[in-house]
Amino acid sequence: VHPMGFIERLPFKVEGNRAFGPGIYDMKGGAYLAYHAFRQVCADDVRPPLGVTQLYVSDEEIGSPTSRALIEAEGRKAKYVLVTEPAREGGKIVTGRKxxxxxxxxxxxxxxxxxxxxxxxxxxxxxxxxxxxxxxxxxxxxxxxxxxxxxxxxxxxxxxxxxxxxxxxxxxxxxxxxxxxxxxxxxxxxxxxxxxxxxxxxxxxxPPYEKRNAGAALYEHARSLAAELGFKLLDVFSGGGSDGNFTAPHTATLDGLGVDGKGAHTHYEQLYISSIEPRARLLYRLYQTLQ
CATH class of the missing domain: 3.30.70.360 (Alpha-Beta Plaits)
Incomplete structure (x- = not known):
């Protein structure tokens, strides 16, 4: 998305509750909290009911030409797919995409x-x-x-x-x-x-990512966990595509689980630091409770 050298125009910096940098919101912040949630699951004495496969891909922004087959193959093996694309409109998660x-x-x-x-x-x-x-x-x-x-x-x-x-x-x-x-x-x-x-x-x-019954049930489960953690979780339908589009037609998928912020793909891209911990805790609780 950002050209080489863009870090000079948008250097990493922290101002109050905001951290700035190229791709920090979409979606380095999501990769960061996913790693920490997964690390905590690995450190626990009790293993979660389901195994967890963590998949990072680097070509989503150009259409996932080299990763799509792997995403679809892993998605078909899974019971649930959790995507840490950035949150939308004040922390909403994504339950459908065009x-x-x-x-x-x-x-x-x-x-x-x-x-x-x-x-x-x-x-x-x-x-x-x-x-x-x-x-x-x-x-x-x-x-x-x-x-x-x-x-x-x-x-x-x-x-x-x-x-x-x-x-x-x-x-x-x-x-x-x-x-x-x-x-x-x-x-x-x-x-x-x-x-x-x-x-x-x-x-x-x-393909379109439509909110199907299994995906709706997954969202309701995440919403109840968020309430236990002390925040309200709402969902939204997005016009933007993600790798969740590849899994949603056949596997319950929840998207937009990453950090909150604004300015994706812009010269002022930023994440809200206060969103990192609760979103990581939500992902961690999903790992613990999905079965």
Whole structure:
């Protein structure tokens, strides 16, 4: 997320209840408290009812290309999956996430001199504009569907009808039914202009993480443990994806168990120090009581 050298712009520092640093909230703080909760379980005389596999991965932010198979394999072996992604909106944990799809759009036209012989050309950029309008029209905020064209490039010179254009697209969907409907639509986008071709590749990168019965029961158990520890635990549905999306379809998953804070991926990223101990205790109590 943060480029090399960003530590110079956002050095580690503590100001009152806040600790700053690149990735400290999302999600070094969660990895830190997970380690301490696990270490305490190992130090106890009494072993927890279930074995614990602790898995750290380093490529989640780029789609988990090398870790997904391992996450899914370990997730299928497990009875529960506990994810220490950061807490949301004042300490809420995550019991559902949108699915994430990524696409690339390649447009091929015909070059020509923009002043002398524009009629000989077919602009890939103009057609990409049509494609963008088609994609943006799929946004449905009430339904929870978002489609964003986040990267666009094309053409060679201002006086040349553009031969090529390219775009990168992100789509978020709350349910698999939405994914099944909309992924084929995006892959099926075609050119409106004679002489220009449009090719779309990509698909669903992370399946939706829907709040199922087992996940709901796991949340209620965590909520009761939090009450015993002296704090109120609420849940939220998130538009962002995580590795929890890979396990939730088949294993009871609870996400957002990490530290509270704000500013993930920003120049002011921070965690709240006061959240570390209670969140570590909650994770520790989950290890002790889940069976």
């Amino acid at each position: 699915g994430v799809a990524r696409f690339e759009v390649f447009v091929k036209g015909t070059p020509a001199h923009a002043g002398a012989r524009p009629e000989d050309g077919c602009s890939a950029i103009r057609e990409l504009g049509n494609v963008i309008q088609t994609l943006e029209a799929m946004n449905d905020f009430k339904r929870g569907v978002t489609v964003n064209v986040g990267v666009v490039r094309g053409g060679s010179k201002s006086n040349v009808i553009a031969e090529e254009a390219y775009a990168e697209v992100d789509m978020r969907v709350p349910t698999m039914a939405d994914a099944d409907e909309l992924v084929p639509k995006i892959l099926g986008v075609t050119s409106r202009t004679h002489g220009v071709t449009v090719k779309v590749i990509g698909g669903l990168n992370r």
